[in-house]
Amino acid sequence: VKLARHLKVLVALLISTSLVFSQLETVAADVITVETGYPTEGLEDLIWATEYLGYENPGELQKAGVEVLRFLLVAIAQATGDDCESNLGEGLDPTGPNLYKTVWNEQEVDALNWVSDYYCLSESQAQMLGGSVLTFLAGIDASLNEGDVAKVDSTETVESNNTETVTNETPNIGPIQLGVSTGIDSAKLSWETTEEFQQEGTEFTIRYRQTYPAPYELIAEPKIPGEILFMSDRDGDWELYTVNADGTGLNQITDNEVDDWSGVYSPDGTKIAFDA
Structure with missing residues (x-):
């Protein structure tokens, strides 16, 4: 029971952190656009998580996911160097038919570059990883709160x-x-x-x-x-x-x-x- 309670608090904190990232005001700056293609299989989970967490589209979800992932690695795990040996890129194919674009300004793109460099991923792969992280966290949050709209009935x-x-x-x-x-x-x-x-x-x-x-x-x-x-x-x-x-x-x-x-x-x- 205590473990479940601690897990619930942690997930809620991470979800809240992702929403804070998405609500931060940004100054006008040069922007870059990165496109990620998802396979059709599992796409409804990504779309569900986008709606569950209140994002406008999966492009915004994957941006917040990248920022949350860097927060976890830097602030929580205090990670340094890189973790290329994990070979996460082998399981991240960003060339699927379902394309989502994310716009990054000069300040925000640091998070994308950091995650890409740490795991030795392309920018598109890093976005897919970010989207997967928030989709996973949304699923845990919904299960702990019995709020998964696809399963509560x-x-x-x-x-x-x-x-x-x-x-x-x-x-x-x-x-x-x-x-x-x-x-x-x-x-x-x-x-x-x-x-x-x-x-x-x-x-x-x-x-x-x-x-x-x-x-x-x-x-x-x-x-x-x-x-x-x-x-x-x-x-x-x-x-x-x-x-x-x-x-x-x-x-x-x-x-x-x-x-x-x-x-x-x-x-x-x-x-x-x-x-x-």
Whole structure:
């Protein structure tokens, strides 16, 4: 119990430190932009951590992560020299299809250079390491505080007819029986809900992975009545789409070279808000 309490305090301190770094005012100065590409596998964890910690985008998350990492190494571990022997670069491939840019000014870039030199990484790899550190800390913080929005609700596991496991996340106000029947390249979902779920404005989030890793990882959000808003990476970055519940009427909402995600309908269903 004491260990868990100390761990909770430490994680909270590190999370708070990362937020302090992100809120510091900076003076006008020359800036550099560093781009890091993440693989699609595990991307939703990065996006979740970004939202959980309150950052505008993963680019800001990875910057704060680099600054927190330098703080840990310099102020806590009092590290000197380098740790190139750890070969962290072997597990950090920043050439994935999901690109995030971070802007550093003259004062901030010292942290990026320090971490890069200490672990003998490229700047892009250092940013990926920073993003991974904060994603990990966010997961611990959510678990200790039971605040992981992806896990706090009770869950059911349903086996589909191709042995694939589908997790059905359900709030505590009533059970939802999710039925899944899969074909070669499609899945049909059906469910029955309680009266509380049938009220106007109710939203569902369904995650389905066709294969592992999925060629197109989908995060779908049906909006009553019948139209589904989802995000999908089909051209190297995340775009928003809508489709009718019966699979007809596919409509691409966004089309650009940046990631568009976390789309939500307005209360009247006429507009879509999203992060980019």
